[in-house]
Amino acid sequence: MAEEQPPSPPRREIVTGVPRGVNRRPPAHTPARSEISEQTTLGATYVRALMRSQLRAGLGALGALALLVGTLPVVFSLPRSASGPLVWVAIGLVVYPVMWLIARWYVTRAERNEADFTGLVMDPAEAPISLHRPG
Incomplete structure (x- = not known):
């Protein structure tokens, strides 16, 4: 009598593909x-959009600075007795920190505009890791 062999396990299939973590070649x-x-006209539109957003940020900062500095003559026009210490407080403790915040x-806005433009122009595989929060 022939001895029966135990059934062999089913054959395993191996699926191969591009290994994870390997950067795919970016398009040409x-x-x-x-x-x-x-x-081209479309390229000029892209660059114009970047320049427009940078100009908008610059004009916003300039407007805030002009508003801040424009209020100083009002503070300085107060009567002498009331404005003595108030002038130094306005210049030393209010103006410079607010100017720093505006700057x-x-x-931050200019860097975000450039990051948005870079994200538009670059291939997602080449894009640098952004350290800024979206928005």
Whole structure:
């Protein structure tokens, strides 16, 4: 009598693909980047949009600064007895910290505008990791 062999386990199938973590080769060009480098109408629109957003941020910061500095003559026009210490408080404790906040807002806004533009132009595989929160 022939001895029966135990049934063999089912054959395993191995599926292969691109390993995780390996960067895929980026496309030869990104449409937005080529539009800008070829100086087409669409590329000019992209650059104009960046310049417009940067101008808007700059004018906003300038307007806030003008409003801040424009109120100083009102403080200085108060009667001498009441405005003596108030002038120093206004200049030393109010104006400079507010100017710093305006400058900080402008720099943050300008960096965010540039990051948005870079995200539009670059391929997602090449895009640098953003340290800014979205919004």
